[in-house]
Amino acid sequence: MSKGTLTRERILGQAMRIASTDGLNGLTIGGLADVLEMSKSGLFAHFRSKEELQLQVLDAAADRFRATVVEPALAAPGGEPRLRELFNRWMTWAEAAGMPGGCVFVQAGVELDDQEGPVRDRLVESQRDWMESLELFAAGAVKRGHFRTDVDPALFGFQLQGIMLAWHRAHRLLRDPDATARARAAFEALVASARPSIPQPGA
Amino acid sequence: MSKGTLTRERILGQAMRIASTDGLNGLTIGGLADVLEMSKSGLFAHFRSKEELQLQVLDAAADRFRATVVEPALAAPGGEPRLRELFNRWMTWAEAAGMPGGCVFVQAGVELDDQEGPVRDRLVESQRDWMESLELFAAGAVKRGHFRTDVDPALFGFQLQGIMLAWHRAHRLLRDPDATARARAAFEALVASARPSIPQPGA
DNA sequence: TGCGGATTAGCACGACCGTTCGTATCATCC
DNA sequence: GGATGATACGAACGGTCGTGCTAATCCGCA
Numbered sequence: 001m002s003k004g005t006l007t008r009e010r011i012l013g014q015a016m017r018i019a020s021t022d023g024l025n026g027l028t029i030g031g032l033a034d035v036l037e038m039s040k041s042g043l044f045a046h047f048r049s050k051e052e053l054q055l056q057v058l059d060a061a062a063d064r065f066r067a068t069v070v071e072p073a074l075a076a077p078g079g080e081p082r083l084r085e086l087f088n089r090w091m092t093w094a095e096a097a098g099m100p101g102g103c104v105f106v107q108a109g110v111e112l113d114d115q116e117g118p119v120r121d122r123l124v125e126s127q128r129d130w131m132e133s134l135e136l137f138a139a140g141a142v143k144r145g146h147f148r149t150d151v152d153p154a155l156f157g158f159q160l161q162g163i164m165l166a167w168h169r170a171h172r173l174l175r176d177p178d179a180t181a182r183a184r185a186a187f188e189a190l191v192a193s194a195r196p197s198i199p200q201p202g203a
Numbered sequence: 204m205s206k207g208t209l210t211r212e213r214i215l216g217q218a219m220r221i222a223s224t225d226g227l228n229g230l231t232i233g234g235l236a237d238v239l240e241m242s243k244s245g246l247f248a249h250f251r252s253k254e255e256l257q258l259q260v261l262d263a264a265a266d267r268f269r270a271t272v273v274e275p276a277l278a279a280p281g282g283e284p285r286l287r288e289l290f291n292r293w294m295t296w297a298e299a300a301g302m303p304g305g306c307v308f309v310q311a312g313v314e315l316d317d318q319e320g321p322v323r324d325r326l327v328e329s330q331r332d333w334m335e336s337l338e339l340f341a342a343g344a345v346k347r348g349h350f351r352t353d354v355d356p357a358l359f360g361f362q363l364q365g366i367m368l369a370w371h372r373a374h375r376l377l378r379d380p381d382a383t384a385r386a387r388a389a390f391e392a393l394v395a396s397a398r399p400s401i402p403q404p405g406a
Numbered sequence: 407t408g409c410g411g412a413t414t415a416g417c418a419c420g421a422c423c424g425t426t427c428g429t430a431t432c433a434t435c436c
Numbered sequence: 437g438g439a440t441g442a443t444a445c446g447a448a449c450g451g452t453c454g455t456g457c458t459a460a461t462c463c464g465c466a
Contacts, residue, residue, distance in 0.1 A: 002442085112376070174331060248415095253454060
């Protein structure tokens with residue numbers, strides 16, 4: 001690995017941390033350079049614009065998310081156990097990835113929703129992918145009979161996403177000590193509501 | 204009403220709109236003055252600092268939210284109908300209040316969660332109030348027998364908040380045409396799961 | 407009609423923003 | 437060991453930020 005790529009990785013790691021607290025707009029080249037103890041221009045040379053830096057931060061975060069959350073969850077047995085593993089890793093991934101401001105996608109998602117341009121497009125793309133993954137996880141539980149066949153995987157993904165967003169808010173903004181317990185309770189309620197009700201009358 | 208208070212109202216109205224798209228940090232005194240076709244210093248004189256402007260924007264938004272969502276919902280009959288009215292008004296309030304960037308509290312909630320200071324404190328205060336209101340609405344449905352007695356009002360509020368946040372994201376970021384339908388479906392599922400299951404075995 | 411306080415404008419400031427340019431240092435291969 | 441490209445630095449640009457002054461203008465009341 002060349003020296004250039006090495007520092008580039010170092011820059012992106014720190015940039016992700018800053019973006020998680022201050023957002024992709026709050027992320028500043030001068031501030032980033034200060035923390036990394038290098039010159040503004042030296043850092044700038046690695047990306048030829050701030051927009052390119054933002055794009056690479058999003059890509060790096062998506063990579064890390066896949067490696068920390070999605071791929072390990074795929075190792076769990078399919079259906080509900082896999083979904084459960086996904087949820088657990090999802091809840092802790094920001095901390096595990098050393099992001100002091102919580103999930104960078106939550107931050108960026110709100111920040112960029114009214115800001116047209118390539119950065120927004122890139123984020124939307126990755127988040128659509130993520131929603132598709134959620135859907136597939138839920139569909140897997142349906143196919144294996146863990147969930148009823150009338151469970152809508154897309155709706156399930158929507159509801160799961162809601163739990164995570166409400167948790168993020170209760171935890172990080174309101175600093176509610178019950179946030180995590182409530183998120184888990186909501187998850188259990190959602191899963192329970194999707195399971196076959198009784199020993200299944202028709203089968 | 205003095206002329207000063209009148210322009211102050213005008214300023215705050217526009218400031219709320221800008222804050223809904225660009226956030227309270229993206230809100231800029233110069234930009235605000237341009238849109239309102241007045242001088243930066245003339246506008247600045249109404250608030251003696253940007254922080255004061257941000258605080259007043261939050262207060263103005265909270266007032267408008269109460270008037271548009273909470274108080275009209277209180278006119279509906281208590282219990283589930285009132286909760287339903289609240290949900291409907293909540294879903295449409297940003298549009299009804301003419302906020303082009305969606306709910307300003309969603310924006311501010313993510314923006315300020317890592318930014319200590321009086322602005323954050325003010326937002327947290329208003330959002331805690333709001334969560335308490337949600338809890339009371341749910342508790343009302345329990346007391347009237349519309350919901351089971353083992354329904355936790357705080358958890359119900361958490362779940363409801365999650366639906367709104369997921370809707371905001373699907374609607375504004377992903378621009379998913381099914382967002383509203385899914386939010387309504389999630390609401391119905393949540394309410395159904397809280398209702399007494401069958402003609403009530405124990406009573 | 408004119409006075410006085412309330413309201414707005416004009417202008418300047420220091421700080422920071424993203425970006426550019428010329429230059430210096432470093433690693434690498436002949 | 438000396439040339440060459442990659443990497444980093446320092447200084448500077450035009451622009452925008454929040455904020456502080458002072459002067460002009462407006463409006464309600466005597």
